[in-house]
Amino acid sequence: EPEVTQTPSHQVTQMGQEVILRCVPISNHLYFYWYRQILGQKVEFLVSFYNNEISEKSEIFDDQFSVERPDGSNFTLKIRSTKLEDSAMYFCASSLLGTEDQPQHFGDGTRLSIL
Amino acid sequence: AQTVTQSQPEMSVQEAETVTLSCTYDTSESDYYLFWYKQPPSRQMILVIRQEAYKQQNATENRFSVNFQKAAKSFSLKISDSQLGDAAMYFCAYRSAWGGATNKLIFGTGTLLAVQP
Numbered sequence: 001e002p003e004v005t006q007t008p009s010h011q012v013t014q015m016g017q018e019v020i021l022r023c024v025p026i027s028n029h030l031y032f033y034w035y036r037q038i039l040g041q042k043v044e045f046l047v048s049f050y051n052n053e054i055s056e057k058s059e060i061f062d063d064q065f066s067v068e069r070p071d072g073s074n075f076t077l078k079i080r081s082t083k084l085e086d087s088a089m090y091f092c093a094s095s096l097l098g099t100e101d102q103p104q105h106f107g108d109g110t111r112l113s114i115l
Numbered sequence: 116a117q118t119v120t121q122s123q124p125e126m127s128v129q130e131a132e133t134v135t136l137s138c139t140y141d142t143s144e145s146d147y148y149l150f151w152y153k154q155p156p157s158r159q160m161i162l163v164i165r166q167e168a169y170k171q172q173n174a175t176e177n178r179f180s181v182n183f184q185k186a187a188k189s190f191s192l193k194i195s196d197s198q199l200g201d202a203a204m205y206f207c208a209y210r211s212a213w214g215g216a217t218n219k220l221i222f223g224t225g226t227l228l229a230v231q232p
Contacts, residue, residue, distance in 0.1 A: 106159060
């Protein structure tokens with residue numbers, strides 16, 4: 001069964017550095033998402049992306065964050081200048097369509113540790 | 116704003132027994148979807164079961180069923196004949212369903228289920 005894949009599984013970065021988290025959504029899916037989960041807290045929505053543009057973003061997704069689909073297969077989340085509070089598990093998800101009958105398929109996540 | 120609450124951080128069940136995981140939510144919307152996702156130790160979140168709010172009948176998927184109480188805003192997951200492979204973190208999630216709705220899922224904090232042999 002097709003899967004969403006994320007790399008790396010664990011990223012350790014110095015505070016203030018830029019980090020790029022990578023995702024390969026399921027190949028025929030059209031909608032892409034990023035969520036994050038700070039340790040011990042809820043999984044939180046960050047952003048959704050469709051047709052090469054952001055369709056929705058949360059208040060967490062400030063100017064330090066950006067997303068991109070640089071080619072036909074990858075979907076990336078960039079954090080420009082990382083802060084300690086960015087340490088979290090980041091999940092990528094994709095869905096065939098944006099309608100509620102199309103489930104979101106999640107990747108394994110990338111654990112981001114900011115030192 | 117919608118919220119989802121899972122009041123049981125951890126649960127334990129004996130193999131072959133039945134366990135119920137609780138979830139409550141708060142919304143002013145009348146039409147929405149509710150989901151249970153499972154995240155085993157391999158970390159990939161997998162959709163277990165889905166309930167449309169307009170449907171009165173509780174959703175069932177094999178050993179997994181829900182008790183959806185719309186008036187009480189309650190959405191519990193029942194796992195029957197528990198198996199060792201059911202051990203995982205279980206997340207309850209909400210999604211709006213009105214026209215032009217957001218696609219985002221709103222999650223609870225999760226319940227870690229242990230299955231004892």
